[in-house]
Amino acid sequence: MTHFTWLDYSIFFIYLIASVLVGVLFVKEQRTIKDYFLAGQSMASVVVAISVLAALFSGITYLAAPSEVYSNGIAFMLIGLSFFVATPITNLVFLPFFYNSRFYTAYQYLEERFSVQVRVLASSLFIIRVLVWLALATYAPALALEQVTGLPLWVTILSTGVLTTCYTTLGGMKAVIWTDVMQFFVLFGGQIVIVLMALSHIPGGVSGVYEISRDGGKLALNLSWDPTVRVTLWGLLIGGVFYNLIQMATDQVSVQRYLTATSLKTAQRSLWIKLACVLPVIAVFYLTGLVLYAFYQTEGDPLKSGLITKPDQILPFFVINELPIGIPGLLIAAIYAASMSTISAGLNSLTSITMVDLYQRLWQKAVVQEPQQLDFARRLTFGYGVLVILLAFVVEKFGTLLEASASIFGLLGGPLLGLFFLGMLSRRANAVGAALGWFLGLAVLLPIYFSTKISFLWFTMIGCLTTMTAGWLLSFLLPAPQPAQLKDLVWHARMPQKK
Numbered sequence: 413m414t415h416f417t418w419l420d421y422s423i424f425f426i427y428l429i430a431s432v433l434v435g436v437l438f439v440k441e442q443r444t445i446k447d448y449f450l451a452g453q454s455m456a457s458v459v460v461a462i463s464v465l466a467a468l469f470s471g472i473t474y475l476a477a478p479s480e481v482y483s484n485g486i487a488f489m490l491i492g493l494s495f496f497v498a499t500p501i502t503n504l505v506f507l508p509f510f511y512n513s514r515f516y517t518a519y520q521y522l523e524e525r526f527s528v529q530v531r532v533l534a535s536s537l538f539i540i541r542v543l544v545w546l547a548l549a550t551y552a553p554a555l556a557l558e559q560v561t562g563l564p565l566w567v568t569i570l571s572t573g574v575l576t577t578c579y580t581t582l583g584g585m586k587a588v589i590w591t592d593v594m595q596f597f598v599l600f601g602g603q604i605v606i607v608l609m610a611l612s613h614i615p616g617g618v619s620g621v622y623e624i625s626r627d628g629g630k631l632a633l634n635l636s637w638d639p640t641v642r643v644t645l646w647g648l649l650i651g652g653v654f655y656n657l658i659q660m661a662t663d664q665v666s667v668q669r670y671l672t673a674t675s676l677k678t679a680q681r682s683l684w685i686k687l688a689c690v691l692p693v694i695a696v697f698y699l700t701g702l703v704l705y706a707f708y709q710t711e712g713d714p715l716k717s718g719l720i721t722k723p724d725q726i727l728p729f730f731v732i733n734e735l736p737i738g739i740p741g742l743l744i745a746a747i748y749a750a751s752m753s754t755i756s757a758g759l760n761s762l763t764s765i766t767m768v769d770l771y772q773r774l775w776q777k778a779v780v781q782e783p784q785q786l787d788f789a790r791r792l793t794f795g796y797g798v799l800v801i802l803l804a805f806v807v808e809k810f811g812t813l814l815e816a817s818a819s820i821f822g823l824l825g826g827p828l829l830g831l832f833f834l835g836m837l838s839r840r841a842n843a844v845g846a847a848l849g850w851f852l853g854l855a856v857l858l859p860i861y862f863s864t865k866i867s868f869l870w871f872t873m874i875g876c877l878t879t880m881t882a883g884w885l886l887s888f889l890l891p892a893p894q895p896a897q898l899k900d901l902v903w904h905a906r907m908p909q910k911k
Contacts, residue, residue: 417737424748428575428745431591434591435590439582446516452672453671457679460669460673465689474552474727475724477697481701484643486631487633492690498661502660502661502683503683506660507676507683523773530843532770537828548807549754550807552751553751554569554572576752577793580756594749595749595752610707628709642867647869651867651873654872658822663825665761668761670683707730728747755800763793766796822857822870826873827853842890842891849882849883857871857875
């Protein structure tokens with residue numbers, strides 16, 4: 413029987429208030445646009461690493477990873493191995509181009525390499541994709557709290573969106589990063605508590621989990637090359653590299669965190685630190701699902717009995733029904749607050765993209781003073797917060813959290829990743845070829861998504877490679893860029909970085 417006591421409620425509300433206060437603490441430090449969007453480029457490598465890690469493993473992952481294992485098995489955990497390819501590529505190929513004193517966004521590079529039209533196209537795609545992603549991040553804690561309190565989803569969606577929008581509007585990027593750090597440690601520690609508590613009730617402990625999971629087919633790994641199989645080893649390793657590159661190398665939510673570092677070396681060091689941490693974090697997140705599966709095979713499956721209606725509810729159901737008084741309040745608040753930090757990062761990035769890549773580049777004609785720019789940035793943040801809240805009311809129709817998130821990233825992120833690779837690796841590519849290549853990449857992906865059974869794990873790779881190939885070939889329709897135009901913008905022509 414559900415037990416969310418007065419102590420749980422007290423801890424829950426105190427923790428949420430603390431999360432908001434961390435954001436509000438940095439209001440007075442927001443004096444310039446650089447402070448608001450890049451935290452004054454003052455962040456240390458360890459802090460940036462934890463913040464990037466928190467961006468990858470948000471409240472969505474906290475709910476979706478155990479749900480995936482509970483329903484489909486442990487195989488998806490192997491996507492963590494793809495970080496060992498994606499991280500060096502991000503660090504050595506992408507970061508030297510992004511860490512530029514002129515850049516506030518990743519897409520400023522695309523204008524310098526191709527044209528303002530390509531930059532606007534990429535920025536617009538980012539806005540669409542992140543709006544949907546943030547709607548998912550808003551929906552995730554609402555799902556958790558519905559299981560805890562019985563409150564309708566609309567109540568928790570509104571409270572999540574309103575609280576997050578308020579402190580993000582005020583505190584800027586520094587508030588985003590420090591709330592990330594706090595949420596990460598609570599979430600990771602919470603997963604360990606859940607695993608240990610569940611193991612104590614499973615006959616045989618770890619060996620019992622292994623035997624129950626093996627007998628239930630949860631340890632199976634499909635080695636097929638068939639792209640229509642939902643999860644295979646090759647889809648995870650190959651498709652996973654492209655999927656993680658979207659998040660790490662082309663997503664303003666991550667790139668903006670890199671740009672808060674004190675230097676390029678600090679930013680690169682932060683990614684190596686994150687790589688060292690990523691496997692144990694992934695292991696804990698996904699193995700939690702395996703332990704919960706074994707626990708409920710012993711205690712009775714709440715999904716089959718109708719106590720919960722979706723696999724994504726399995727972790728909050730365990731937290732509320734099995735953990736000692738006080739701990740549920742902290743962990744449910746952590747899920748809630750982790751999603752808040754994810755939403756705040758996304759809102760800040762959406763504002764930076766809209767203001768720097770669209771408004772300042774296309775419409776602002778006169779010089780505007782810093783106070784006026786800050787006021788406009790805050791109004792944009794507030795507006796995006798309202799829009800995310802509205803979208804969160806329809807996002808539950810997209811399927812499970814994990815698959816919905818991956819599909820959105822693949823469809824819109826794959827061709828975008830192809831644009832960056834095309835610009836950085838090809839000296840022959842030009843703006844016309846890049847734009848046409850992107851359209852073809854999306855044109856190929858849409859019928860695959862709607863009319864075939866190809867796994868979502870392959871969407872990103874297909875979109876990226878199609879865009880790169882088509883963009884390179886179509887670039888021959890017009891003359892190649894002059895060598896002077898490519899200085900510091902193409903891998904082969906890039907000058908050594910000054911230390």
